[in-house]
Amino acid sequence: MELIPILSLIILVATISTFILAVGAYILYKVRERKGITAQAVQPSAIPAELVAPAPLMQEQRIITPERRTFEQQSSQQGYGYEYQRQSSYYPPQEEQSRGPELKPTFVGSAPTNEQRQTGENLRTNEGERSTSGSKKKYMRYTNEGYVEPTRQERKQEDNLRWR
Amino acid sequence: MNKNNQKYQIALDNRELKPPKRNIGAEKLRVIFFTGIFSLFLIITIILTLPLTVLTWSGLFVYASIVSLVIFLFILLIRYFGTLFMAYFYITKYTVQEKEGFYPFISIIVPVFNEGVVLQHSIESLLDVDYPNYEIIIVNDGSNDNTATIAEELVGHQRGRSGLVKISLINKPNSGKAKALNAGIQYSEAQFVLCMDGDSQLTPNSLRSAVRHFIDPSVGAVAGNVKIQNRKHLLTDLQALEYLEGLNMPRSAQGFLQMVNIIPGPIGLFRKTALRDAGFYSSDTFAEDADVTLKILAQNWKIIYEPNAIAFTEAPASIYQLLKQRYRWTRGILQAIRKHKRHLVNPTINFNNSIILWQMFYEALIWPAMNIFVNLYFILVALFYGLSSFIFLWWIGIAVLDLMSAVYCIAAEKEEFRLVPYAIIYRVVFILLIDVTKAMATVEEFLGIRMTWGKLERTGLGGSQKTANNTAGAR
Numbered sequence: 001m002e003l004i005p006i007l008s009l010i011i012l013v014a015t016i017s018t019f020i021l022a023v024g025a026y027i028l029y030k031v032r033e034r035k036g037i038t039a040q041a042v043q044p045s046a047i048p049a050e051l052v053a054p055a056p057l058m059q060e061q062r063i064i065t066p067e068r069r070t071f072e073q074q075s076s077q078q079g080y081g082y083e084y085q086r087q088s089s090y091y092p093p094q095e096e097q098s099r100g101p102e103l104k105p106t107f108v109g110s111a112p113t114n115e116q117r118q119t120g121e122n123l124r125t126n127e128g129e130r131s132t133s134g135s136k137k138k139y140m141r142y143t144n145e146g147y148v149e150p151t152r153q154e155r156k157q158e159d160n161l162r163w164r
Numbered sequence: 165m166n167k168n169n170q171k172y173q174i175a176l177d178n179r180e181l182k183p184p185k186r187n188i189g190a191e192k193l194r195v196i197f198f199t200g201i202f203s204l205f206l207i208i209t210i211i212l213t214l215p216l217t218v219l220t221w222s223g224l225f226v227y228a229s230i231v232s233l234v235i236f237l238f239i240l241l242i243r244y245f246g247t248l249f250m251a252y253f254y255i256t257k258y259t260v261q262e263k264e265g266f267y268p269f270i271s272i273i274v275p276v277f278n279e280g281v282v283l284q285h286s287i288e289s290l291l292d293v294d295y296p297n298y299e300i301i302i303v304n305d306g307s308n309d310n311t312a313t314i315a316e317e318l319v320g321h322q323r324g325r326s327g328l329v330k331i332s333l334i335n336k337p338n339s340g341k342a343k344a345l346n347a348g349i350q351y352s353e354a355q356f357v358l359c360m361d362g363d364s365q366l367t368p369n370s371l372r373s374a375v376r377h378f379i380d381p382s383v384g385a386v387a388g389n390v391k392i393q394n395r396k397h398l399l400t401d402l403q404a405l406e407y408l409e410g411l412n413m414p415r416s417a418q419g420f421l422q423m424v425n426i427i428p429g430p431i432g433l434f435r436k437t438a439l440r441d442a443g444f445y446s447s448d449t450f451a452e453d454a455d456v457t458l459k460i461l462a463q464n465w466k467i468i469y470e471p472n473a474i475a476f477t478e479a480p481a482s483i484y485q486l487l488k489q490r491y492r493w494t495r496g497i498l499q500a501i502r503k504h505k506r507h508l509v510n511p512t513i514n515f516n517n518s519i520i521l522w523q524m525f526y527e528a529l530i531w532p533a534m535n536i537f538v539n540l541y542f543i544l545v546a547l548f549y550g551l552s553s554f555i556f557l558w559w560i561g562i563a564v565l566d567l568m569s570a571v572y573c574i575a576a577e578k579e580e581f582r583l584v585p586y587a588i589i590y591r592v593v594f595i596l597l598i599d600v601t602k603a604m605a606t607v608e609e610f611l612g613i614r615m616t617w618g619k620l621e622r623t624g625l626g627g628s629q630k631t632a633n634n635t636a637g638a639r
Contacts (some may be wrong), residue, residue, distance in 0.1 A: 008556035011592065012546050015539050015555065018593050021483075022600030029487045033615075045179050049336035049347065051172040144596045 169319050172502060176336060176347045188612055195610075220427040236534055243531075244565050248572060250417035255576050257420070258471065266379045270371060270433070272358045274350030276342050277304075280311040280361035282478065284318070287331070289365035289476075291324040295372055299330040303348045306338025324491050325368065337430045342445035342452040343433040349419060355436050360475060364430035365393065367474040374433045374473035384438030384465025385457070387415060387424040388431030388473035389577075394481060402594045403486070405583045408515075408573040409566070409590075412471070414527075416576075418520075419469030423461060425520045426497075429453045431475035438465045449503060450615065451496025454524070458504045461517050470575065487601050494605035495615060497528045529606055533601035539596060 210224070219227055274289055276283055283302075290300050302315045312335055334347050345359050356375060360366070374386045380583040389412055392404040411428075418424045427434075433455065439445075442459035447453045460467060480486040501508065501524055504517070508525065511518035538558070546552040566587040574581055608615070 004553055004556060008546070008552040011555050011559045012543065014589075014592055015596065016543055018596045019539070019543075019600065023599045025483050025597075026601055026604050029484060029491065032484070033488070045177070046175045047178045047337055047339065047343075049174050049176050049334055051174045051351070052169055052316055052319045052333040052335070053172070054330060054332070055168045055170055098291055148403055 169316075174334075174351075176334075176350060178339070178343065180342075180346075180448070184209050192610075192612075229545075233538070233541075236538055237595060239534070240562075240565075244569065247414050247417045248569065250420045251413045251576075252572075254416045254420035254469070255471070263376045264379060265372075266376045267295070267297055267372075268356055268375065268378070270295070270356045270375060271348070271352035271355045272298060272300045272353065272360065272371075273303060274300060274306055274344055274360060274362055275303045275344035275348065276307060276311050276315065276362035277306045277338065277341070277344070278309045278311055280307070280309045280314050282363040283311060283314050286360075286362060286365055287318050287322075289367075291322055292327055292368055292521075293366055294325050294368040295375075297324045298371060299332070299352075299354070301348045301351055302331065302333045303342040303344040304333060305341070306336065313582040338469045340447045342447035345445045345452070349436070349439060352436075355437070356433060357436055358431070358433045359429075360432070361477060363478050364390075364475040365477075366431065367476075370431065370473040370475065371433075374470045376430075377468045377470060378433075378435060380466070382466050383422075383468055384435050384441075384460045384463070385424075385427050385467045386473065386476050387419075387427040387457075387467060387469045388433070389415075389469075389471045390428045390430045391465075391474055391476050391579075392479045393476035394478050395430070395580075397481060399486065400479045400481055401583060402586055402590060404580075405570060405586045405590055406594065407567040408579060408583070409569050409587075410578060412577065413569065413573050415469045416471065421516075422468060423520050424465040424467040424469050424518050425457060425461075425524055426454045427457045427460075427467065428475075430477045431473055433473070434460075435465075438463065441465070442490070449496050449499035450492050451500050453635075454497050454500040457520070457541045458500055458507075458517065459521060462504065462507065462514055463512070483597075486598075489530055490598050490601045490604045492615070494528060495609045496601045497524060498606060498609045501525055501528065506561045519608075528602065532602040532606075535595065536603055539592075559592050563588050566590050 198638045214221075214224065225375070274283075274286060279286075287300065287302075302318065304312050304315055309449055312333075315333045319333045322331055323329075332351070336344065336347055348359075349357055356378060357375075358371065370388065374388060377383050377386050378618060390407055392407055394400050395404055415426075416425055438460050439456070440455055441463040445452045445456050446459075457467065465612075480489050501521060504521060507513055507517040537638050542555040542558055546555050567584065570584050570587040570590075573579070574583060
């Protein structure tokens with residue numbers, strides 16, 4: 001028997017089998033998938049989410065002042081090399097916000113862990129006290145009369161000036 | 165969870181740029197009307213002109229078959245050689261061209277949905293990336309397995325190849341990959357974002373190779389090179405060959421024109437400005453990567469292909485999973501084409517986009533139909549006319565072309581040569597299987613039958629790409 005008819009038969013059988021396999025597998029796929037179809041819910045404009053992020057490293061700790069400027073302004077101010085540095089927050093212009101998603105998520109608040117929840121109140125109180133006392137010491141002036149408010153001193157200087 | 169980590173409640177913007185509402189009924193009626201008119205015109209022409217020729221009805225069948233086959237062969241050869249030549253030009257240009265180093269800060273966004281099995285490997289591969297300035301943002305899209313726990317364990321400043329890498333996690337309710345990526349992009353502060361899949365693993369020089377293209381300010385995105393990780397199985401090896409021959413080679417050809425039509429989901433690097441111009445990812449199609457690519461191209465941004473930015477991904481290992489994936493791809497691409505159809509019919513809006521859309525239309529609709537038709541034709545001729553040698557000759561012609569392409573692609577990408585013999589059955593078995601699914605999906609898309617996303621099952625058998633038993637991409 002010649003080789004070509006045998007190979008032709010093999011190819012013919014392979015092609016027909018592939019067709020049958022493809023159609024069969026497709027029908028099976030549709031039957032299995034039919035169960036999973038559910039109606040889609042209406043999507044809200046904002047969705048709540050949780051962010052888990054590591055505490056910032058020392059070099060990362062800096063006060064970020066939100067500068068209301070567009071990306072184009074930013075790039076024109078800084079020239080070509082701006083992309084080498086990490087950017088501060090980007091705020092899209094007002095008209096863009098109205099037509100599409102924002103570039104920054106809105107922080108709603110912190111989600112404390114259980115441990116933090118237990119000790120949180122005490123810590124907050126202590127921190128509050130420390131900051132208050134710290135601010136007092138920072139802004140009070142120590143004189144022979146004890147701690148004196150700087151405003152009193154300033155007022156005195158002003159009086160003196162006026163007196164002269 | 166690491167004690168140093170902090171948890172915040174955030175609100176993510178869930179809005180999307182929506183295309184105008186469609187009147188599906190009117191669209192269908194219009195298509196039926198025009199196709200009906202066209203078919204009627206053809207039938208009337210044949211009936212009126214046939215008596216004027218020397219052909220009979222049976223002769224017409226033979227004559228039409230020969231003409232159809234000649235046209236088919238012509239298109240086939242143009243498609244093969246056009247793609248091969250352009251891919252060759254691109255690889256040559258790529259090899260010769262020197263580009264300076266460019267190291268901006270990059271956010272890698274890893275959307276995950278029930279990827280607990282593979283997430284650890286993915287993050288390990290990301291920490292091994294040879295790049296000095298990047299962070300990782302994992303977006304857990306409402307997984308209901310242990311993904312959230314695994315991801316929380318990974319959060320922190322992890323030691324990477326080039327220093328500490330910050331890993332953050334966003335836990336959000338399930339709403340699809342597009343919205344998960346958008347959430348990560350919203351949180352990111354970088355000007356460049358790398359979007360990938362939860363099961364993808366990057367090679368160490370991926371970022372370095374991809375990001376240097378952005379030194380050209382007109383480049384909006386860079387498409388990476390996707391390779392199959394779980395090989396040594398007939399179906400996955402065939403897919404590995406398909407990725408090389410059917411996806412990466414055309415992508416190289418498109419890279420030559422700087423108009424890549426699909427930035428693959430497993431690895432795509434974007435300039436955030438380009439994404440913003442495009443309106444970010446949309447969840448109204450099942451191929452968000454194709455859609456966002458078309459939107460970026462429509463805004464006149466260039467898209468480059470970077471063969472050295474390699475991502476390994478897990479391929480479906482069963483026919484059911486494969487069909488599920490291809491069904492979603494086909495319908496998603498058709499949805500994306502339909503969404504941008506004004507560019508298809510009006511080349512004056514953006515000529516480049518029109519070319520890309522016509523090419524996608526051809527690959528998604530015309531080519532599968534032609535392939536199925538030609539195979540059915542040869543089966544018919546063999547069964548009813550006894551001309552079985554034709555199908556053999558057809559197969560041998562196609563197999564030679566596929567072998568030639570396979571050798572070229574494997575050599576160009578320094579891939580495994582053991583994949584070459586698969587080219588013998590690639591067209592006649594594998595592609596036919598895929599094309600039948602594509603045709604069915606096309607019919608369903610036309611009929612407007614509803615579909616679900618269809619989450620693929622991950623086995624995690626691919627393991628880490630360090631242990632993956634192949635030398636692919638070692639350029």
